[in-house]
Amino acid sequence: MTTVRLGRREREMILLRADGLTVPESADTLGIMRNTGASHYNAAKSKLGVSGGSALIHEAYMAEAVDRPEPDPGDGIPVCLHDEEHQVLILMTKGLDATEMATALGWSVYRARKTARHLMATLGAKNASHTIKRAWQLGLLGPEKSHVRT
Incomplete structure (x- = not known):
């Protein structure tokens, strides 16, 4: 790298x-x-x-261009995402907005936005950028998750 x-x-x-x-x-x-x-x-x-x-x-x-966030075990219960939320998270790592996600997944823009909002709520995130940090903290994303490499 x-x-x-x-x-x-x-x-x-x-x-x-x-x-x-x-x-x-x-x-x-x-x-x-x-x-x-x-x-x-x-x-x-x-x-x-x-x-x-x-x-x-x-x-x-x-790229380790900034310090990676410290793990956050949350309340000790592992976070499990629905398949649709996982798909949206992967597309967020690529920087896609809701319209682009909808196109990529063959969904309506409404469905993409609703799924993204639910994902953010599940992770306790304020926006898409914060969602990425929360996903790293909770072990949903990371260097060992090569399938999410942008």
């Missing part, structure tokens, strides 16, 4: 996005201009060769 070298602000933006913050919220948290935060975020996407935010989080973890 090729080593990707990210700047400090690029790493910080990725980690804040993984926590569920938006790009403007991440920039505000860092005390930088919002357009500067967006530039760092876009540079990280370019360096990792991805276009979507959730793909950025997953690829940054896979």
Whole structure:
């Protein structure tokens, strides 16, 4: 695997996005201009060769460009996803939005959005980027899960 070298602000933006913050919220948290935060975020996407935010989080973890999240055993009960939720999670690692997921799966956009919302609720995630972090924490995604490599 090729080593990707990210700047400090690029790493910080990725980690804040993984926590569920938006790009403007991440920039505000860092005390930088919002357009500067967006530039760092876009540079990280370019360096990792991805276009979507959730793909950025997953690829940054896979490439070890940022620290991987610590495991979270939750309440001790393993999280089991329905097949449809697992399919959506895989597509989230590729950065697809609901319309693209619907097309890829032959579903309606409504069904793709509903499944994604249910997945996020199951994992306790705020958005797609946070879903990727939660899935890593719960062991649903990781380096040993080669079938989810983007």
